[in-house]
Amino acid sequence: MKNFEFHRxxxxxxxxxxxxxxxxxxxxxxxxxxxxxxxxxxxxxxxVLIDLKQISHLDIIHYDQNVGLRxxxxxxxxxxxxxxxxxxxFPILSEAAGTLGSIQVRNKATVGGNLCNASPSADMxxxxxxxxxxxxxxxxxxxKTLPLEKFFKGPGETALENGxxxxxxxxxxxxxxxxxxxxxxxxxxxxDLAVAGVASVLTMDPxxxxxxxxxxxxxxxAPIPMRAKKAxxxxxxxxxxxxxxxxxxxxxxxxxxxxxxxxxSEWYRREVVGALxxxxxxxxxxxxxxxx
Amino acid sequence: xxxxxxxxxxxxxxxxxxxxxxxxxxxxxxxxxTLGLTGTKKGCNSGECGACTVIVDGKPVNACLTLAVEADGxxxxxxxxxxxxxxxxxxxxxxxEHGAVQCGYCTPGMIMSxxxxxNENPVPSEEEIxxxxxxxxxxxxxxxxxxxxxxxxxxxxxxKK
Numbered sequence: 405m406k407n408f409e410f411h412r413x414x415x416x417x418x419x420x421x422x423x424x425x426x427x428x429x430x431x432x433x434x435x436x437x438x439x440x441x442x443x444x445x446x447x448x449x450x451x452v453l454i455d456l457k458q459i460s461h462l463d464i465i466h467y468d469q470n471v472g473l474r475x476x477x478x479x480x481x482x483x484x485x486x487x488x489x490x491x492x493x494f495p496i497l498s499e500a501a502g503t504l505g506s507i508q509v510r511n512k513a514t515v516g517g518n519l520c521n522a523s524p525s526a527d528m529x530x531x532x533x534x535x536x537x538x539x540x541x542x543x544x545x546x547x548k549t550l551p552l553e554k555f556f557k558g559p560g561e562t563a564l565e566n567g568x569x570x571x572x573x574x575x576x577x578x579x580x581x582x583x584x585x586x587x588x589x590x591x592x593x594x595x596d597l598a599v600a601g602v603a604s605v606l607t608m609d610p611x612x613x614x615x616x617x618x619x620x621x622x623x624x625x626a627p628i629p630m631r632a633k634k635a636x637x638x639x640x641x642x643x644x645x646x647x648x649x650x651x652x653x654x655x656x657x658x659x660x661x662x663x664x665x666x667x668x669s670e671w672y673r674r675e676v677v678g679a680l681x682x683x684x685x686x687x688x689x690x691x692x693x694x695x696x
Numbered sequence: 697x698x699x700x701x702x703x704x705x706x707x708x709x710x711x712x713x714x715x716x717x718x719x720x721x722x723x724x725x726x727x728x729x730t731l732g733l734t735g736t737k738k739g740c741n742s743g744e745c746g747a748c749t750v751i752v753d754g755k756p757v758n759a760c761l762t763l764a765v766e767a768d769g770x771x772x773x774x775x776x777x778x779x780x781x782x783x784x785x786x787x788x789x790x791x792x793e794h795g796a797v798q799c800g801y802c803t804p805g806m807i808m809s810x811x812x813x814x815n816e817n818p819v820p821s822e823e824e825i826x827x828x829x830x831x832x833x834x835x836x837x838x839x840x841x842x843x844x845x846x847x848x849x850x851x852x853x854x855x856k857k
Contacts, residue, residue: 407718444742508758509743
């Protein structure tokens with residue numbers, strides 16, 4: 405691997421300046437857990453890396469009970485996993501964080517990095533999309549907000565334009581009587597990419613008898629994390645009976661576009677999607693009835 | 697110093713070091729090749745096996761995924777730092793007593809991960825032990841004796857309470 409320039413700006417404006425100056429030759433560096441491996445594999449040849457970690461305030465976890473959760477781009481996956489405030493208010497995020505890599509990797513990997521690396525199997529993407537998250541993007545002289553659902557364009561490709569940096573992820577509070585579950589199927593319990601990942605956020609009516617809203621997001625079974633909208637449509641307004649969930653599972657399995665690769669075949673991935681869609685919703689419902 | 701080379705200062709096993717590194721140098725390579733601390737092992741060099749686990753500012757990380765320049769200003773603990781004056785720690789002794797070491801290649805990383813666990817959770821359950829070492833692969837032992845070795849230290853500590 406060739407040596408590269410490694411810059412450690414103290415301020416975001418400095419980082420954006422550098423990024424703009426080195427158009428095309430530079431990449432943003434956070435935890436480095438994906439980027440360093442790709443550099444070593446020579447899948448990427450980058451001459452300039454811009455480390456964000458010396459910039460303060462980019463790793464803040466802030467919860468406002470009237471608004472929701474704000475995560476700085478540099479928040480470590482391990483901190484999302486262990487944060488009391490996230491475990492209490494958005495347990496789906498802590499659980500999803502716990503499925504990424506290993507403790508050692510999670511101590512370096514960041515939420516911004518996981519999203520910007522844009523692997524189709526990125527573990528933080530399905531739960532964040534299912535929660536309706538938005539991302540804040542900073543560019544030279546301007547800042548914009550984008551729903552995370554619109555952030556992914558293809559494997560490894562995002563809506564970030566040249567010189568732009570993802571700075572924050574904002575997650576609105578869930579509606580009352582809601583619960584979210586993320587299930588990841590892999591070949592082992594740690595240090596593996598998802599063969600299929602499913603995040604379901606379920607909202608019931610106050611009597612817990614009817615589904616008011618459902619958001620199902622699938623990971624690792626399409627070029628980008630995707631909403632299973634046809635499956636959602638079947639469940640929304642229903643009583644979550646077995647027949648409804650079985651139908652939704654079948655539809656979700658058909659809606660996605662998995663590939664066969666070294667980890668699993670297309671056929672198997674569709675089977676897993678169906679199973680995890682049903683299971684995640686049943687588990688979410690069980691949690692809601694347990695807390696009632 | 698330009699952006700290609702960096703002057704870094706860190707503390708390793710209680711000793712201060714100041715060295716010059718290239719941007720691309722990993723903490724793992726600096727520990728092993730520059731500083732001669734070969735207790736930390738290079739397995740996959742891509743964060744997928746845990747053999748290179750070290751403790752940085754109290755947290756276990758893969759040294760292969762840490763750039764040496766990122767370790768600037770940090771406190772690092774490697775396997776060499778666990779024994780005092782040549783005397784092995786109780787965790788290290790437990791690994792030996794329980795037959796938890798075969799080829800020994802995963803062992804330093806295993807011990808670093810379990811040391812952090814015991815620091816944070818002095819009497820972990822078996823499930824908690826398994827989770828704590830989930831990022832450390834062993835090809836020899838089948839993990840059972842490793843889990844027993846860690847559990848034995850916890851039991852001893854519980855007994856002392």
